[in-house]
Amino acid sequence: MHQKILIIEDNNDIQSLLFDVLSKNYLIYKALDGISGINQFNEVKPNLIILDLMLPQINGESVLKIIRNQSNVPIIVLTAIQNKTTTVDLLRDGANDYLTKPFDIDELQARIEVQLRKETNSEDNHIIIYKNISLNSQTHQTIANNHELNLSKKEFNLLEILLSHPKQIYEKEQLFQIIWHEEYFDSSDNTLNVHISNLRRKLFAATAHNYIVSIWGIGIRFD
Amino acid sequence: MHQKILIIEDNNDIQSLLFDVLSKNYLIYKALDGISGINQFNEVKPNLIILDLMLPQINGESVLKIIRNQSNVPIIVLTAIQNKTTTVDLLRDGANDYLTKPFDIDELQARIEVQLRKETNSEDNHIIIYKNISLNSQTHQTIANNHELNLSKKEFNLLEILLSHPKQIYEKEQLFQIIWHEEYFDSSDNTLNVHISNLRRKLFAATAHNYIVSIWGIGIRFD
DNA sequence: AATGATTAATTAAGGTTTAATTATGTAACG
DNA sequence: CGTTACATAATTAAACCTTAATTAATCATT
Numbered sequence: 001m002h003q004k005i006l007i008i009e010d011n012n013d014i015q016s017l018l019f020d021v022l023s024k025n026y027l028i029y030k031a032l033d034g035i036s037g038i039n040q041f042n043e044v045k046p047n048l049i050i051l052d053l054m055l056p057q058i059n060g061e062s063v064l065k066i067i068r069n070q071s072n073v074p075i076i077v078l079t080a081i082q083n084k085t086t087t088v089d090l091l092r093d094g095a096n097d098y099l100t101k102p103f104d105i106d107e108l109q110a111r112i113e114v115q116l117r118k119e120t121n122s123e124d125n126h127i128i129i130y131k132n133i134s135l136n137s138q139t140h141q142t143i144a145n146n147h148e149l150n151l152s153k154k155e156f157n158l159l160e161i162l163l164s165h166p167k168q169i170y171e172k173e174q175l176f177q178i179i180w181h182e183e184y185f186d187s188s189d190n191t192l193n194v195h196i197s198n199l200r201r202k203l204f205a206a207t208a209h210n211y212i213v214s215i216w217g218i219g220i221r222f223d
Numbered sequence: 224m225h226q227k228i229l230i231i232e233d234n235n236d237i238q239s240l241l242f243d244v245l246s247k248n249y250l251i252y253k254a255l256d257g258i259s260g261i262n263q264f265n266e267v268k269p270n271l272i273i274l275d276l277m278l279p280q281i282n283g284e285s286v287l288k289i290i291r292n293q294s295n296v297p298i299i300v301l302t303a304i305q306n307k308t309t310t311v312d313l314l315r316d317g318a319n320d321y322l323t324k325p326f327d328i329d330e331l332q333a334r335i336e337v338q339l340r341k342e343t344n345s346e347d348n349h350i351i352i353y354k355n356i357s358l359n360s361q362t363h364q365t366i367a368n369n370h371e372l373n374l375s376k377k378e379f380n381l382l383e384i385l386l387s388h389p390k391q392i393y394e395k396e397q398l399f400q401i402i403w404h405e406e407y408f409d410s411s412d413n414t415l416n417v418h419i420s421n422l423r424r425k426l427f428a429a430t431a432h433n434y435i436v437s438i439w440g441i442g443i444r445f446d
Numbered sequence: 447a448a449t450g451a452t453t454a455a456t457t458a459a460g461g462t463t464t465a466a467t468t469a470t471g472t473a474a475c476g
Numbered sequence: 477c478g479t480t481a482c483a484t485a486a487t488t489a490a491a492c493c494t495t496a497a498t499t500a501a502t503c504a505t506t
Contacts, residue, residue, distance in 0.1 A: 106258045106280040113261055114289055139390045140438050152492060153440050190454090191494055197455055214454065216502055375481055413465090414483060420466055437465065439491055 002027055002161055002178055003116055006046035008037035008063065009078070010055050018050065021105050022112075024181060027174055034058035041067055048115055049075045050108075051095075061093060068094030074115035078103065128163045130222070132207065135163055147206035154179060155199045162212065162222035171219040196220065225250050225384065225401055226339060229269035231260035231286065232301070233278050241273065244328055245335075247404050250397065257281035264290055271338055272298045273331075274318075284316060291317030297338035301326065351386045353445070355430065358386055370429035377402060378422045385435065385445035394442040419443065 005022060006029045009015050019028050029044050031037035034055045041049065049067065053060035064075060077090055077098040090098050097111050126138045133144045140156060142149040151159065157179045162170065172192055176184040179192075200212050213223050228245060229252045232238050242251050252267050254260035257278045264272065272290065276283035287298060300313055300321040313321055320334050349360045356367045363379055365372040374382065380402045384393065395415055399407040402415075423435055436446050 104280060106256070107285075109258055110261060110281055110285065110289060113265075114292065139392060139444060140441065141390070154493075189494095190496080193453095193455065194457090194494075197457090200455090214501095217453065377482075412483095413485080416465065417467085417483080420468095423466090440464070 002164055003047040004029060004044060005048045005050060005112070006031065006037070006040055006044055007050045008034065008055070008060075009050070009052040011052070014052070014078075017105065018108075021109070023177060025109075026112075027178060034060065034063040037063055038066055041071075041073075046073060048112060049073055050078065050112075051075055052078045054080060061090075064090075064093050064095060076108070076111060076115065128160065130163050130166050131211075133163065133203075133211075135160060144203055144206040149202050149206060151199070151202065154195045155202070158195055158199055159203075162220070166222045169215050169219050169221045174219070225387065226270040227252060227267055228271045228273060228335070229254065229260070229263055229267060230273045231257065231278070231283075232273070232275040234275070237275070237301075240328065241331075242406075244332065246400060246406075249335075250401055257283070257286040260286055261289055264294075264296075269296060271335060272296055273301065273335075274298055275301045277303060284313075287313075287316050287318060299331070299334060299338065351383065353386050353389050354434075356386065356426075356434075358383060367426060367429040372425050372429060374422070374425065377418050378425070381418055381422055382426075385443070389445045392438055392442045392444045397442070 003026055005026045007015060007018050007022075008031045009018065010032050012032075015030055015032070019030065022028055029040055029046060031040045034057060037049075037051070037055075040046075051060055051063060055063065060077065064077065067073065067075065074096045075094065077095040079090070079098055079100050096115055099108055099111065126136060128135045128137075132146075133142075135142050135156075137160060140151075142151050142156065142159065158175065161175065161178055173184060175192060176182070196212060200210060203212070204210055211223055212220055214220050226249050228249045230238060230241050230245075231254045232241065233255050238253055238255070242253065245251055252263055252269060254263045257280060260272075260274070260278075263269075274283055274287060278286065283300065287300065290296070290298065297319045298317065300318045301324060302313075302321055303324050319338055322331060322334065351358045351360070355369075356365070358365050358379075360383060363374075365374050365379065365382065381398065384398065384401055396407060399405070399412075399415060419435065423433060426435070427433055434446055435443055437443050
């Protein structure tokens with residue numbers, strides 16, 4: 001649920017294309033070169049990486065090796081057709097899959113699904129439990145401290161996202177993207193704050209704790 | 224009972240034809256291309272898939288491989304006669320059966336039966352018991368809290384569906400499809416609500432409980 | 447340390463959407 | 477002919493989301 005994808009790609013057009021399409025289903029992080037790609041990888045801990053081989057400064061192959069050296073995160077590589085690096089090399093270096101440009105965006109999506117499925121298939125992904133809070137996305141039942149909560153759709157969504165990665169900071173923009181499926185430009189929009197407030201109130205009524213903490217100027221986090 | 228079939232087919236005429244015929248006996252889900260087919264497969268977890276080989280963007284063979292990679296769900300493939308992919312290829316890729324267009328709709332139904340038979344052989348259960356409610360789908364007898372209920376056909380249908388998977392949320396659309404065998408577009412249609420209301424009243428008269436809870440904006444669930 | 451600016455949190459009001467109930471009409475059936 | 481089931485329509489009720497207004501907290505600058 002709400003998995004994170006890091007896109008390492010220097011071409012702005014492809015970046016935006018990928019963002020537009022994939023942000024509907026995933027939480028997208030972007031890097032324009034290899035160095036910041038590696039840095040972001042360490043910060044964000046994405047569930048999947050899309051890596052362009054043709055990068056300024058450090059080439060994609062090196063990025064691939066560096067990341068693979070630290071993690072088994074699925075990596076899908078984008079190559080130009082005339083690139084000398086062979087498929088075999090790529091896979092040996094740790095790529096999970098590859099596509100040659102120009103690629104079909106739907107095919108990319110399908111391949112992403114395949115890579116991510118491996119991760120999520122095993123666990124019964126519709127129940128989240130954290131501390132004394134459990135949340136069932138099939139029945140929409142939410143229990144906190146043995147009290148059943150009565151959450152609205154937005155509130156449930158919000159809690160689901162926060163609990164999927166406890167302690168991780170979510171920016172308001174991200175939350176907006178995930179819950180409302182649209183970007184938010186108007187930072188004066190207070191809607192999200194209201195929902196956070198309501199969720200806090202209901203959680204507090206059940207647990208006498210405030211689990212949702214604000215990181216001033218950045219976002220919120222479930223503690 | 225009420226098994227789910229996912230139809231992945233881009234041709235609208237064939238889609239509707241299949242829907243009209245099959246929705247009498249099964250719960251139908253539709254996808255117009257491979258990507259949404261794969262997505263729906265993961266969400267819906269159908270009991271059987273009907274897959275057209277000729278799809279826009281991603282071809283059917285890829286969809287077949289991707290799905291088969293994750294599940295043993297029976298897949299029946301529809302091919303055009305001039306299609307190059309051989310029977311052998313299809314079966315090797317994991318198809319359970321195939322039909323060449325134009326196909327006979329009755330033959331398709333027969334083949335569906337065959338595929339589903341394997342699954343459902345064991346469960347020949349026509350009595351559902353949950354909490355203090357029991358329901359016999361052969362005699363239509365319904366007993367709640369030792370009181371025999373006098374339910375109409377629609378009410379019985381509804382209760383049967385809800386009780387077949389307690390706690391699971393059913394969307395109004397689903398319920399409509401199962402009970403009325405037709406899609407419902409007009410969300411202002413209030414018929415279902417009336418039946419829910421009546422069922423609630425009768426259940427309450429017998430048990431003094433309201434088991435059917437609404438999930439606002441989503442559907443209902445038997446608790 | 448004080449001040450103003452920015453961001454966050456709360457509260458309340460309004461309007462919209464969805465749900466539930468009640469009432470009325472219609473067709474099927476014994 | 478009267479009963480029943482169902483659909484349709486009208487009404488009432490409830491839940492929800494957004495907006496706006498207000499208060500509180502935090503930051504940046506001096």
